[in-house]
Amino acid sequence: MPNRLSDRAAIIERHWREQARTRRLYTLIGGGGLIVVVALSLVFANEANAGKFFERLPFFFDFTKDLVPRDWLEVLRAMFDLPSPYDDGSLKYNYPEGRYLVTADLYIPEYIEKMLETLNIALLSTVIGALFGFVLSFLAARNMMPNALVRGVARRFMEILRAFPDVVIAGFFLAVLTLGPIPAIMAVSIHSIGALGKMFFEVVENADMRPEEGLRAVGGSWIERVRFALVPQVLPNFASYFLLRFEINVRASTIIGAVGGGGIGELLRLSISQGHGAKTISIVILLFGTIVAVDQFSAWLRRRLVGGDAFLPAT
């Protein structure tokens, strides 16, 4: 035999084979376990679902057919509240009814007005979240708040705000306040305070402390140190997180709208559940366009603010 192993090498070879076998066995058990879990999960989900997957699958395309409008101009008419030639008095074609009149002739189309309302909910909540998060972040950062008690309270407070699912907060305020945008604003802002506060205080903790030391040396008060040593450093990063949160909040406020918080989400849910093809498609296009536009705009602004570093893939 040409490449015969020495005795010691043979022992190593045997050990390696044993370990490789164990490893393969574990991989096999793991993979098999995963397949079993997935199969059980699928069966369980299918049992729990109102419609069974394979029963409903053929009808899936029926449902998609419902969404195709009678002609594609209908989508534009629905979006801009123009009267439809198919108008038969039903809810399906009553596009002009939702017009938001500015003057007698000039109007904002309903969906665009609602989309703006959703955007405004998201923006206001992000602003509120950023204002409170800004204050909390300096109280929660180790380098600015030597008092462990204050720091701990601030951090726990933000954790609690973050932990509650926003749909629970929205539901609570829907019960206390009336229906409409304010419960959505409350829910989204409360969640934003927690989320932004956490991002902000991590930025503050990573700030360069030399300007702060300089100000401390000349007797600057806490507020002066924050204002002149830290804020100029952290503001670009804060703004970047603010924009990121705004993107998330646009989606969140749409979703909360769909469960009763006003805005475009509610209209989308209604028109999908009533099978109004043209209306649904025009809302989806509007939403899709807005989300893409907001994402692109915020990515562009963030790139200008903090440079390309913020765009490394999140690993």
Place this chain on the structure above:
Amino acid sequence: MLVLTATEMDAIALRHPHAVRPPFWAVWRVPAMAMAIAVYVLFSWWFFGIGQVLATTNWQIAGSYLLQWVTYEYRPTIAIDKDGAIKVGYPRFDPIGPNPDPAWMSLDRGMMERRIEAPASGAAQTSGFVASPFMAPPAKPATEQPATRREEVVKRAEVRFTNEARLVVTPDRVVVDKDGETLTLSVNHDDEVKAQGPLPAWATQKRAGDRVIVAFGASGWAQIDGSSVVIHKRFFGWVNFIFDTNSAFFGKSAGEVLHLVVSGERLDPARSNLALAVDDFLHNPSWQHLDVWTKLLETIVMAFIGTLFAALVAFPLCFVAARNITRNRAANQITKRFFDFQRSVDMLIWALFFTRAFGPGPISGMAAIFFTDTGSLGKLFSEALENIDGKPREGVTSVGAAPIAVQRFGVLPQVLPVFVSQTLYFWESNTRSATIIGAMGAGGIGLKLWEAMRTHTNWPNIFYMVILIIGTVFIFDTISNALRSRLIGRPQH
């Protein structure tokens, strides 16, 4: 050392004004931003009518709802009969259970002559139940003369809310003590309640003679009418969390239950006590443990399968989307725009679509998560692929490996940890989102939670579900963080 005098400083400032005087925007940027934000907030205040809504909101309701998250009430009604006999009754499904004898209520009993109108009341019952012309007219009372009977009745009822607050009901007056203040209310059967002396701050009466509501803070409140006093006695905690009032184990201590389960007589001859106890616990009608847990499992399954399938589909597609793997710009662009489309249509829209198609339930939620995250994961995967080091690939290619082998040994070892870590991260965040899209009809605990919230009454159950959700999210966060830091080799977050 260089020392400048004031005149020299002024001279320099004169020669180089830009060096001493910072540009306009550097000075006014922050105040201008603050101003803009203030203006925007004021605008939104007006736009949404926030001030108006906040002013008209009844914040007491909010407080009482929040209190109900962690408290429960017993609601006995102390009724005063026309002849002065007092009767204490509980609503049918009161959590106190059958045969209540709470320690916070003491009843003084005594004998009393009562007029009994038994036949008349019997007839009234029948006719009140189904008063229909097809039935025979109610039988005439056997005796026109009402009988009298001596029977034992309650003459005085005392409810202790706290050590300093109590309420005493006697046939013609209700006396409430709180923190040293005493309110005496005289009551009669014409539903007239008269306070003797001024009302203290904790008692409210809308009009003179109307009912009086006395509040004892977190320990409850009571409503005093002319002929009845409704007590709301509040306790901290969740009532009947393990066994409901219908259970054979209701009201037994942990030791007694354990004793029954281990060595007691069978309470139900058909089953062992253990099976009975487990069954009673799981099907506890007020908490519905089994149902809540099943729904929670649905949510977990939704997030798990949705993310797993999304990763499985995104995996091959990302090789097509990566510029450095597939050298075909058209294929790259089409795949990337497809990912963008899936991501931007948003989970909400997908969830609404699939709920319409498959009906409410985890399949719809699963499909929504799958569609959205195929896009998100595909984008991240292809970005990771575009950032790889090309050298291992060149090495494998140079020894003449087949294209698949190049990817397997030259590319995959570099990106697989990143892929798995990102998938885990999405799994974790989808456990949160699954709750929310559930509320829109995609099933799982989100839907159950949302339905409970719409009733505005079931706050303890809502809190129970919220705690379960937060706990689940926390557990999955921890697992996924631990796995990711092992994969990537450095701590996350």
